[in-house]
Amino acid sequence: MSVTTSAAPDRNRRSRRREALRGWSYAAPTALFVLFVFVVPLGLVLQMSGSDWPLLGGNQGWNFPENFADAASHRLFWDSIWFTLKYTVITTVLLLGLGLGLALLVQESTRWKSVLRTAFLVPSALGLASASLLFYVLYSPYAGPFADLMQAWGFTFLGTPDGALWSTVFLIVWRFAGFYMLLMLVGLQGIPDDVYEAARIDGASRWQTFRDITLPLLRPTFALTTVLCVTGSLLAFEQFYILTKGGPDNSTMTIVQLIYNVAFQGQNDLGVAGALSVIVLLALIVINVVQLRVLRRGEES
Amino acid sequence: MALQTQSATELIRVDEPRPRVGRSPAMRLVLGLPYWLFTTALAIIFLYPLIWTAVASVQGRAGTSQPEGWGFGNYVALANYQAGVWVYLGNSLFVSLLTVLLTLAVSTLGGYAFARFRFPGKNVLFLTTLAILMVPYATLLIPLYVILGAVGLSNSLVGVAIVLTMFQLPFSMFMMRISFESIPRELDEAAMVDGCSTWSALWRVLLPAVKPGLVTVGLFAFLAAWNDFFAPLILITDTNRMTLPLAVANLRVQVQGVIDYGATEAGVVVLALPCIVLFLVLQRHYVRGFMSGAFKG
Numbered sequence: 001m002s003v004t005t006s007a008a009p010d011r012n013r014r015s016r017r018r019e020a021l022r023g024w025s026y027a028a029p030t031a032l033f034v035l036f037v038f039v040v041p042l043g044l045v046l047q048m049s050g051s052d053w054p055l056l057g058g059n060q061g062w063n064f065p066e067n068f069a070d071a072a073s074h075r076l077f078w079d080s081i082w083f084t085l086k087y088t089v090i091t092t093v094l095l096l097g098l099g100l101g102l103a104l105l106v107q108e109s110t111r112w113k114s115v116l117r118t119a120f121l122v123p124s125a126l127g128l129a130s131a132s133l134l135f136y137v138l139y140s141p142y143a144g145p146f147a148d149l150m151q152a153w154g155f156t157f158l159g160t161p162d163g164a165l166w167s168t169v170f171l172i173v174w175r176f177a178g179f180y181m182l183l184m185l186v187g188l189q190g191i192p193d194d195v196y197e198a199a200r201i202d203g204a205s206r207w208q209t210f211r212d213i214t215l216p217l218l219r220p221t222f223a224l225t226t227v228l229c230v231t232g233s234l235l236a237f238e239q240f241y242i243l244t245k246g247g248p249d250n251s252t253m254t255i256v257q258l259i260y261n262v263a264f265q266g267q268n269d270l271g272v273a274g275a276l277s278v279i280v281l282l283a284l285i286v287i288n289v290v291q292l293r294v295l296r297r298g299e300e301s
Numbered sequence: 302m303a304l305q306t307q308s309a310t311e312l313i314r315v316d317e318p319r320p321r322v323g324r325s326p327a328m329r330l331v332l333g334l335p336y337w338l339f340t341t342a343l344a345i346i347f348l349y350p351l352i353w354t355a356v357a358s359v360q361g362r363a364g365t366s367q368p369e370g371w372g373f374g375n376y377v378a379l380a381n382y383q384a385g386v387w388v389y390l391g392n393s394l395f396v397s398l399l400t401v402l403l404t405l406a407v408s409t410l411g412g413y414a415f416a417r418f419r420f421p422g423k424n425v426l427f428l429t430t431l432a433i434l435m436v437p438y439a440t441l442l443i444p445l446y447v448i449l450g451a452v453g454l455s456n457s458l459v460g461v462a463i464v465l466t467m468f469q470l471p472f473s474m475f476m477m478r479i480s481f482e483s484i485p486r487e488l489d490e491a492a493m494v495d496g497c498s499t500w501s502a503l504w505r506v507l508l509p510a511v512k513p514g515l516v517t518v519g520l521f522a523f524l525a526a527w528n529d530f531f532a533p534l535i536l537i538t539d540t541n542r543m544t545l546p547l548a549v550a551n552l553r554v555q556v557q558g559v560i561d562y563g564a565t566e567a568g569v570v571v572l573a574l575p576c577i578v579l580f581l582v583l584q585r586h587y588v589r590g591f592m593s594g595a596f597k598g
Contacts, residue, residue, distance in 0.1 A: 016419070022499055023418030027426060030411035030474065034429050037445065037467035042436065044444035058447075105340055118584070119344040122351065125580035125587075127528020129546040130572040133565055134354050136553070142364035143562030145353055174350065182591055235437050238530050242550055256439045263443050264535065270443060277440040284437060 048274030055268035067275035074262070074272070080253045087165065087254065088233035091172055095229050096222065098173060099180025103188055106181070117185075120178035128175065132242035135171040139243070161251035164244045168252065171239055180225055187221025188214070223295035227288055234284060255280055351573070358566040365563025375563035379571070382552060382564060384541045386571070389548040392458055393527060396544055399462035400526035401519050404469045408518055409511075411470075412477025413503055417489070427474070434471045442535045449536060456539050464536065465526045473518045476590070480514030481507065517586040524576055545572055 024031075050064035071077060102120055106113040123131065137143055139157035141150045150156060157167040191214065199209045237256040240246060246253040246261070255276070263273035358375050361367035367374030380386045414420070415427055445464055446455075454460035488510070489502040497505065508515075533544045543551070549568030553560045580587055 019418050020420040023414045023420030023423065026410045026414035026418065026499075027420070027423070028410075029407045030414070030430060030470070031426055033407055033463075033467050033470060034426065034433075036448075037463060038433055038436075038441070039429065041441050041444035041448060044447065045440055048444060048447075102343075105336075105343075116340050116344050118581075119347050121584075122577060122580065123347060125524070125576045126573050127524075127530070127546060127576065129530035129550065130528060130569055130576075133546075133549055134350055134569045134573070137354065137357075137562050137566055137569070138350055140364065140560075140562055142560075143357070143362055143566075145357075147363070174347065178347070179591075182588065186591065235439070237439065241530075241534075256437065259439045259443075260535075270447070273443055277437065277443060280437055281440050285435065288435070 045274050045277050048270055049278045051271055051274075053269070053271040053274065055263065055270055063271070067271040068279070070269075070272045071262075071275040071279065074258070074276075076250055076253050076258055077276075079250065080255045080258045083251070083253060084234055084236070084255045087169070087236060088230055090165075090169055091233045092226060092229045094169065094173055095176055095180045096225055098177045099184045099225065100218075102177060102181040103184035107185065107188060117178075117181070120181055122178070123175050124179040124182075126175065128238045129242060131171060131175045132239045135167070135174075136243055139167055158244055159248060161248060164248060164252045168239050168243055171243070172233075180229070183225050183228075184218070184221060187218050190221075191217045219295070223292065226295060227291055230287065230291065231284065234280075234287070351577075354566050354569055354573075358563065358570050361563070364560070365566070366561050367563050375561075375567040378561055378564040379549075379552075379567040382548065384543075384548075386545075386548070386568075388541060389543055389545045390571070392542060393545040396458050396462050396465070396533075397523050397526040399459065400465045400469065401522045403462060403466040404473050404522040405515060405519055407466065408470065408473035408477045409503075409508070409515070411474050412481050412511075412514075413507070415474070415478045416481035417486075417499075427478075430474050431471050433468065438468070438531055442532060446535055456537055456542060458537075458542055458544075461529075461532050461536050461544070462526070464532050465529055466522075469518075469522045469525060472521060472590070476514050476518050477511065480511040484510050513586065513589070516583065517590045520579060520583050520586055521590055524579065527575065528572075 047059075049067055050062055052060040052063045052066070054060070106117045106120070126134070138145065141147055141156055144150075146157075156163065158164045195213055195217070196209065199213055204212070235256050236254045237260065240252050240254050240257050241260070244252045246257050259273050259276045259280070261267065262276060263270055357365075359367075359371055359373060361369040361372065361374065365375055366378035411430075415423065442464070449455050449457070449460040449464075454463070484507060489497075489499075489506055492502040492506045493499065528546065529544075530546045530550070533547050537543055537547065545568070549565060549572060552565050552568060
């Protein structure tokens, strides 16, 4: 007995060390990826944002806070922020509303409703770039299904600032409505049956049940879908790059498109692009924290 | 667990409405008519762009490379575009399959480590992996452009696959961790009592058990890599190494700004078809991915 008590902690420590070693050897590829493809680039973008760094020529030394001043005084800085926010509000309201609406329409699992669900979901299997290219042709005044109409009536989808915005919004709604429907369906499924049962016994009307039970109990789902949708829309790029390139007259310039232009189109300034990236990163963190706070607060009360 | 062929939609089962007493089937049909008309119209709106594009791609019109009438002129134009569609298809397949392979390898090993071992720094590593979700794509692509250039991977499809794998890690790692955690420990402990090492226990006993998770992770990695546009746009400059989405998008800036809409349609069909087929075949895994990935976190 006395022999084992002295040996046991030692053996224990050794086996724990062996477990840690095994764990690390299996986690090593993950750690390598996270370190070299995520942590190091994140550090580098911070360094970039404080350095004079042209696209060709590499780091020319610190110049903090010059890049941030340049970024904030870029003639499209505030315009692109304003446009991105507007676009985010529109898409978030539409996608969450439509997602819930579609989910309620096809909620029960009958054969026909399953077919409808699949139909609504198919566009979300497409890549965003493919979907944008598809709508680029649909909206074209030469080849699209509305080409004759457009020529007869003399209008274009993408030619005016408002047209370009709403045409892009339509594409995004088409591509993502099914996806948000799916998330809403999962949320609806999470509401226990007996709550509805109780409401039915109490004689609640359909509308009362929806307003007083379904909506409040969907709060966690709304928290998640709002964060997803807001983040996605604030970082919109591909749809505008393909459909409008930020035009007409820079009216659909999103903040990510601006970063891309500053880094790789014309200006070729990685330093200023880095500063813009850091600003977006910080804004996104703040927005997400605020959103989760606001959306979670009601949950507890 | 065998791969079941249950459809996505059956997974989401909400309680059936109780049958309304006293209404004949005919009466119910009439009362339901506005519903059927409305939802059918909606479904048509969702499917119309896809169907129109598929039909238009084999039909000639103004602004296409196909003379009026049925035929494959648009596909021929696409096939002959610059380096040729086969090169771009090959590039896209290479990037997608390499991304799937890397994602599966890294997230299987990592998920196993996170689910079964205690080691210092485990939580920090897991949370850092999840933090990838928080960081905008553009924010990382610009420094990655510099870093990949510095290590000789600029303009390289392997570099693109490495970047895409990193972006798949939060979802994949999460998915594999819960897949391994849902398997009772007794299973691999028994194997190890029988003389298996942790490696062979993983390989022989656990891997077959986490197959559904592997399929989901692989499906998402494939779709993400096949469809990705931003990473190759920034990291690839050589025309011969472009992936298909990039090549189809570039059809628009052809000679003197003349756009071949027909070839673009053909390109969209080639891009979309594998995604739609995969989605329809693996609907169940697609849905499960959202349910576990998005909601248990």
